[in-house]
Amino acid sequence: MTISAGTTESLSTGVWEGLSTLLAGRTFTDLTHAFHPGQPHFPAFPDEVRSNLFDLEAGDGFTAHQYTIVGQWGTHVDPPSHFIRSGRTLDNIPVQEMILPLVVLDISERVDADADATPSLADVEAWEKRHGRIPEDSFVALRSGWSSRWPDGEAMANRDSDGVSHTPGWSSAVLRFLVEERNIRAIGHEQTDTDPGQATSRSDFSLETYILAQGRWQIELLASLESLPEAGAAIVATWPKPQGGSGFPARVFAIH
Template identity: 75%
Template sequence: MTDSTLTTSLWEGLQSILEGRRFVDLTHAFHPGQPRFAAFPDEEREALFDIERGDGFSAHRYLIVGQWGTHVDPPSHFIRGGRTLDEIPVEEMILPLVVLDITSRVAGNPDATPTLEDVRNWESRNGAIPEGSFVALRTGWSHRWPDADAMANRDKDGLSHTPGWSLEVLSFLINERSVAAVGHEQTDTDPGLATSRQDFSLETYVLEQDRWQIELLANLDGLPEAGAAVVASWPKPQGGSGFPARVFAIC
């Protein structure tokens, strides 16, 4: 069998698997003025060449912080000596997708976080969370995008009320189920009450376990809680500590 035959057979096999599947883009389109971490500057964008101005082609220069819009955080974002973006292999970029849904609780309490009971209920319906999964926390928070005030949801005292992860769930997912990565709709891993006091211990925990994460996911509603795959990819800056990502689900 020739290499070309093998290639054709692989593609034909993929076509048969993907035929009739639903593709869901989980990525916000980034732009100047969007919600961002308070210490980060806004995006600057310049058209160096522009067809509309009569140039022969269009080319833009983007000045952005790596953690911009829907983005990937590798371990090196918080951890000295942690893996950088170019050190995460492409084999980790297509994973089983697990959706942990706490939307109904968040609707009544924006400070809600997932519990081990949520995980046990998920597993009672679907079986054990697969090793090497990407676990996405569905909160409904992405519907607030791109309203920065709504995303931060601060009270009169300046405290942010947003959902986030919990240590008990992250510890279980990483230590008991060996998941590869996590993701969420809100700006931070930690809930807003924690980030308001500059507590990013949950994000630190995830990254120090040599896992990576995606922040500011979109369109998680409507995804099945089990059985789908997620594809997450990003540019490959040498030594990169974060970058906008393109993420989508195949259902």
């Protein structure tokens, strides 16, 4: 089929007109921490190094920074290849997966009383009683309230006198249900890791391994989940396209 230039313009205009009408009056919430040297990060990773290659303040014609960072830095995306051999890399995740229906599981009140709290199937059942079945291909975010501790590294890690970290995380039962029964596309959370702190303190990353082994991707260190409704929002997660990339800082926002 041949489409004339005029028809193409009409189709493009129609898409934008429909989208602009849909977005009118909506709220856009940035779910991303601005990254910087000295911020909280996985202990085995080096800190960010940032330098000015050119600087307007020093008399140069423009400013250009050089950033030296690990891929898993700040609010970031983990593709399957982060943990899984032959898993999808960042450049192989299609852009269609970058805008998804958003589900927010809120365990923040329980975390206030118990830093080691994790979601249960009862939380999922209660969500579905309020809002209906979790949509297929959705992004499920775990709201724990942990992002309020950012950028205090000690508060984020929350280690006891024995060096054991006490942070919330996902549970195996909930992740398996979401993947195997609801066919979700991706997950996200406010804490540094998928697994609870007590698990990561003994080098147990089995939940992160599970979710990435299912071909799903995740966003870690989300911000501002407390501003979102439990249901009805859309999430947009974007990142650069490094060939073979195993992780990168992401820009994530919700429309609600």
